[in-house]
Amino acid sequence: MARRNKLDGRMDRVFCGDCRELLASLPDDSVDLIVSSPPYNLGKEYESKIALERYIQAQTEVLLECSRVLSRTGSIFWQVGAFADRGMLVPLDIRFFPVLESCGLIPRNRIVWARQHGLHAKKKFSCRHETILWFTKTDTYTFNLDAVRVPQKYQNKKHYRGDKRGQLSCNPEGKNPGDIWLFRNVKHNHEEQTVHPCQFPEDMVARIVLATTNEGDVVLDPYMGVGTVAVVARDLDRRFIGAEKDEEYHQIAEQRLAGEPDEHGVFPNLKTLRDYCERTGEVVEMYRFAVQVGRQPTDRSKAKIHPEHHHLAEMEDRIEYEEAAFAADLRGDDRPVDVNLNGGKKEGMPLFS
Numbered sequence: 092m093a094r095r096n097k098l099d100g101r102m103d104r105v106f107c108g109d110c111r112e113l114l115a116s117l118p119d120d121s122v123d124l125i126v127s128s129p130p131y132n133l134g135k136e137y138e139s140k141i142a143l144e145r146y147i148q149a150q151t152e153v154l155l156e157c158s159r160v161l162s163r164t165g166s167i168f169w170q171v172g173a174f175a176d177r178g179m180l181v182p183l184d185i186r187f188f189p190v191l192e193s194c195g196l197i198p199r200n201r202i203v204w205a206r207q208h209g210l211h212a213k214k215k216f217s218c219r220h221e222t223i224l225w226f227t228k229t230d231t232y233t234f235n236l237d238a239v240r241v242p243q244k245y246q247n248k249k250h251y252r253g254d255k256r257g258q259l260s261c262n263p264e265g266k267n268p269g270d271i272w273l274f275r276n277v278k279h280n281h282e283e284q285t286v287h288p289c290q291f292p293e294d295m296v297a298r299i300v301l302a303t304t305n306e307g308d309v310v311l312d313p314y315m316g317v318g319t320v321a322v323v324a325r326d327l328d329r330r331f332i333g334a335e336k337d338e339e340y341h342q343i344a345e346q347r348l349a350g351e352p353d354e355h356g357v358f359p360n361l362k363t364l365r366d367y368c369e370r371t372g373e374v375v376e377m378y379r380f381a382v383q384v385g386r387q388p389t390d391r392s393k394a395k396i397h398p399e400h401h402h403l404a405e406m407e408d409r410i411e412y413e414e415a416a417f418a419a420d421l422r423g424d425d426r427p428v429d430v431n432l433n434g435g436k437k438e439g440m441p442l443f444s
């Protein structure tokens with residue numbers, strides 16, 4: 092409680108300004124989880140290699156502060172992609188890994204956040220993943236695996252010999268989600284899309300928050316963007332704190348947290364609109380949202396929202412099919428038929444024949 096009191100005034104708020112100012116004002120050992128995706132627009136003012144070194148140096152200062160404010164049982168999740176310039180690629184996690192170690196933090200996982208879609212490269216393989224580095228402050232860290240289990244693939248598998256013969260050999264509560272995650276990117280028709288170009292999906296943040304904090308713990312995002320980490324922490328009965336220097340994004344974060352329409356009946360995204368209507372019983376067609384594509388919003392019941400394991404299975408299927416097709420090409424065999432071509436697959440059908 093004393094630790095919480097030290098954060099009074101900053102708790103459950105997004106500070107509009109530079110995160111270095113906020114971090115400098117936080118006491119040692121005062122937050123339980125830091126989850127963030129830092130900006131990596133390196134600018135064009137310097138020759139790119141120097142810009143990259145300056146960027147890493149600036150980020151090192153932020154991460155040293157993050158490490159200082161993290162509690163002894165705390166975790167930090169740092170999500171980054173790649174820096175690319177004129178065909179040259181620097182996967183940023185490779186550069187961040189030693190920086191986090193030099194802050195005295197201990198690596199736990201390098202999580203691959205995979206996607207099915209993205210830009211199609213012409214002179215190299217198309218990029219289909221980013222990474223999330225998970226580090227802890229000590230070896231005594233919070234990890235609630237049971238809170239984030241996902242369905243087992245073979246749910247009826249049993250021990251076939253020994254004392255446990257006939258008993259289930261897998262945990263009926265589900266399996267560890269592993270370190271390849273496939274949360275759909277917040278783009279186009281995603282319910283959570285605001286005007287921000289690179290939002291976290293809320294479910295992905297929820298997995299991190301549930302696994303590494305308990306109710307009432309404090310979650311910090313130094314680069315809040317449009318407030319995804321704040322919204323998730325609040326919805327899961329955690330406290331939050333963070334900064335966003337862009338006034339427009341900060342305003343959107345506040346609107347998402349308030350969950351109310353503006354004076355013109357507009358919400359920052361479809362999710363906030365639907366949540367509001369479900370809470371108040373009002374009809375969705377009365378309102379609009381900032382990134383609206385269609386003529387009017389629809390109820391959530393009419394939306395196709397799949398859980399992460401659906402997308403993961405779909406991606407596994409597709410990769411399996413592409414490899415089988417490539418193997419057939421190499422051997423001069425007929426290509427297998429993709430029954431999922433143009434979205435034709437029905438539940439329970441084999442992927443290819």
Ligand SMILES: C[S@@+](CC[C@H](N)C(=O)[O-])C[C@H]1O[C@@H](n2cnc3c(N)ncnc32)[C@H](O)[C@@H]1O
Pocket residue numbers: 108109110111127128129130287289290291292313314315316317318319320334335336337340
């Ligand atoms: C990759 S985005 C984060 C998006 C966020 N995860 C979300 O879901 O909305 C990085 C954000 O950091 C903000 N930013 C950049 N430098 C900052 C600084 N020094 N202090 C606070 N915010 C900053 C940018 O305006 C941008 O919105």
